C-alpha cells in the first residue's frame with residue numbers, strides 16, 4: 001500500500017505559512033551562493049528581502065536597486081524574520097551580530113574568525129536575551145559538524161575529534177604529494193583555481209583551521225578556548241623533502257586539527273601538519289575537501305567528508321541553519337555545564353626541518369630519536385609550551401614542523417602512544 005505524503009498532517013512549527021523574510025548582510029561568495037540557492041528553491045520558504053553591502057560603485061550581478069549600504073538599517077527592520085551576516089570583516093561582524101542578539105533577533109553567520117574570538121560573549125548574549133545565533137557554515141562549509149556535535153552528541157562523551165578543516169592548505173599538500181612539486185607552484189595553482197586567497201596567511205599559517213577548532217571544542221567538550229592558547233603551525237616552510245619523508249613511511253602530510261580528551265579528563269587542541277597513514281579516513285581527504293573523524297565513547301568512530309568552502313556548499317549550510325531556526329532549533333552547549341579543562345603541560349613528538357641549528361636549541365628537545373644532517377631534520381619530543389611560545393620565530397625562519405601524533409605528559413612517560421588520526 002502506498003501512502004500519499006501530501007495527505008499527512010504537517011507540523012505547524014515547520015509549515016512555512018509565509019516565506020520568512022531574510023535580511024542579507026554581505027553579497028560576496030557566500031551571500032551570492034545563498035541567494036542563488038534560494039532562487040532555485042523558492043519552496044524552501046525564504047525570501048531575501050533586503051541586501052546590505054559595503055561598496056556603492058561595485059558591479060554586481062543584480063540590479064543596483066536591490067542593494068543598500070547601511071547594514072544597521074537591517075537590524076532596525078522588525079519585518080525581517082532573520083538576519084544572515086556573511087561579511088569579510090570580523091570586527092564589524094561582531095558589532096552587527098552582537099547588536100542583533102541584544103535586540104533579540106535571529107542571526108546566522110559564517111564568520112569563524114569573529115566567532116572564535118567572541119563566542120563566550122555571544123553565548124552570554126543569547127542566554128540574557130531572546131536572540132538566537134547559528135553558524136554551521138563557519139566550520140567545514142557543507143559538513144553538518146556543529147549541529148552533529150551539539151545536538152546528536154550533546155549527551156555523549158567524545159574521546160577525540162580530528163579534522164582537515166582547511167581546503168586551501170589541503171589542496172596545496174595534495175598537489176605537492178601528487179607530482180612532487182614544491183610549495184610555491186602548488187600555492188600559485190591553488191590561487192589560480194580559486195582555492196586559495198591572494199593573501200594566503202590565514203589558510204597556510206593554520207589560523208583559519210585554529211578558529212574552527214575553537215568552535216568545535218565549545219560543542220564537543222564545552223570548553224571555550226582562547227584561540228591564542230591553541231598551537232597552530234602552518235605549511236609555509238614545507239618542501240618536497242618533507243613530502244618524500246612522509247611517503248617513505250607510507251604516510252601523507254595533512255594539516256590536522258586534533259582535539260583529544262586525556263586520561264585525566266582534560267583536553268588538548270593542536271592544529272598543525274601531521275603525518276597521516278592509510279589507516280585514517282583523513283588519509284583520503286584530498287584537494288579542497290574537508291573531513292572530520294568523531295570518536296565517541298559509545299557510538300565509536302564516525303567520519304564526515306565534504307566541501308568546506310565555496311558559494312553553494314557554504315550557502316547550503318546557511319540554508320540548513322535558516323530551516324533549523326524556523327523549527328525553533330538553538331544550540332544547547334550542553335557540555336558547557338561541566339567544561340573540560342584545557343591542558344598544555346604536554347610534550348609533542350615532532351619532525352622539525354630547519355637549517356637554523358639555534359631553532360633546535362630554542363625548542364629544547366627533551367628527547368631526540370632521529371637526526372639526519374644531510375636533510376637537516378630531527379625527530380623528537382618538545383614541550384607544547386615551547387612550541388606555542390616560539391611559533392612566530394619558527395614561522396619567521398621558515399622551519400617546517402609535522403606532528404607524528406604522539407603526545408606525553410612533560411614527565412616523559414608515554415601515555416598516548418597511538419597515532420591521533
Ligand SMILES: NC(=O)c1ccc[n+]([C@@H]2O[C@H](COP(=O)([O-])OP(=O)(O)OC[C@H]3O[C@@H](n4cnc5c(N)ncnc54)[C@H](OP(=O)(O)O)[C@@H]3O)[C@@H](O)[C@H]2O)c1
Pocket residue numbers: 025026027028029030031052053054055056058071086087088089092110111112113137138139141308309310311314
Ligand atoms: N568563501 C567561503 O567559501 C567561506 C566558507 C566558510 C565561511 N566563510 C566566511 O563567510 C564570510 C563571508 O565570506 P565571503 O567569501 O563571502 O566574503 P567575500 O566574497 O569577500 O564578500 C564579503 C562581502 O561582505 C560585504 N561587506 C564587507 N563589509 C561590509 C559592511 N560593513 N557592511 C555590509 N557589507 C559588507 C562586501 O561588500 P562589497 O560587495 O560591497 O565589497 C562583500 O559583499 C567570511 O566571514 C568568511 O570567513 C566563507
